[in-house]
Amino acid sequence: MVFASQKTSAVVPLVGSQPHPHSMARESDDTAAAKAKAPVTTASKTKARKLSTERSRLCRQRQKQYADNLERSVKSLREEVQDLIAIRTLRMEQILNTPAAPTGSFARLIREYCNVFEHGMALDGALLPQSRKRTISATAQLTAKEQRAFMTYVMDPDVEVFDWMGRSTTGPTVLLNGWKAWSEWHSSLMFDLKSFEVLTTDETVAVKTRGFLCVRVSEETIKNLFPHVADDENMRSQLMGREIRYPFGDTFYFNSEGRVGKYICDIDFIGALTDVFNDIRRVMELVEPPNAVSLNDRAIDTGEHPNPCLSRQPERDQRLQVDYLLS
Incomplete structure (x- = not known):
């Protein structure tokens, strides 16, 4: 009687088969957790510093612009006051010194x-x-x-x-x-x-x-x-x-x-x-x-x-x- 030899063969997955949904969810959660636990990189720190520096620069620029506008307004008002004083002085001189008035x-x-x-x-x-x-x-x-x-x-x-x-x-x-x-x-x-x-x-x-x-x-x-x-x-x-x-x-x-x-x-x-x-x-x-x-x-x-x-x-x-x- 002839006996056929029996061998244990490896299980080969079928072509085109998909992983189980539960395993995908676990993998996604693990990836998110890993990313959350991952330390902040040097690149992200540099980017944050650049944003902060830009905001500071814009703030200083606005403050300087406000100060310049205020200084111009004050200068204009002072000049106007001096003009009014000159007109008043001239008027008083005319009143006090004009013989015919x-x-x-x-x-x-x-x-x-x-x-x-x-x-x-x-x-x-x-x-x-x-x-x-x-x-x-x-x-x-x-x-x-x-x-x-x-x-x-x-x-x-x-x-x-x-x-x-x-x-x-x-x-x-x-x-x-x-x-x-x-x-x-x-x-x-x-x-x-x-x-x-x-x-x-x-x-x-x-x-x-x-x-x-x-x-x-x-x-x-x-x-x-x-x-x-x-x-x-x-x-x-x-x-x-x-x-x-x-x-x-x-x-x-x-x-x-x-x-x-x-x-x-x-x-x-x-x-x-x-x-x-x-x-x-x-x-x-x-x-x-x-x-x-x-x-x-x-x-x-x-x-x-x-x-x-x-x-x-x-x-x-x-x-x-x-x-x-x-x-």
Whole structure:
């Protein structure tokens, strides 16, 4: 009997057969995990750095462009401001220096007013303090008669005069009385002019001045303006002989006849006295004493009876009372 030999043959996959789907999924997952675990290459790092550098460059470029635009805008605005200042200066020079311009004559008139009353009202020799005799020469100031004539020339006979409290009267006499009283009440007086401005509208022309009314305190000052501290040696010692610089200004409104038809003055007592005492409580004791006439009233009480401004003063505001301010 013939026996055939048996051999074990290898299994050869059929041509065109596909792997099992489950094995493909496992391979895909393994590949993704491997890629996720793979370290970042040098090329990817370089690319990230390039992107960051590009963003920084663009940011700096935008910042520089913004700064350049801003600098150009500021330069343009500065040039425009300088042009406006030049135009304003030219306009003021035309107003002040053109002889034919009405505003030019008004400006010169008020400048002369400031010169005429720079040292207050001329006083008789018997009333003139010794310090003023030494500082003001006979040729530097007009006589009281000449000053009154000048005031009458500048002011309309019915000029409206308003003080810093809004009280009003008519006529130039109250101004002359005020200059005379303040000259008598201080050992020296000078109006230090700091600014001068012409204001024009279609209806009127006004001239505004600003400066300091510089006075030196004397016994007459305490007697007439601060009598309620006459017995306070501490206050007296701080006031006597002291120069006080009151911020002061006035505005002159001209009428159609070329004279001042309205006058407004302004003075800052609190600001000036604060520079002396640096204590608002003491300042308010001087300006608004609780049981005495206020400085705002005494400053215009020139001895005329009745005083026209005091007869038409508005009701005093409670906010100016010492107790209210210090509460």
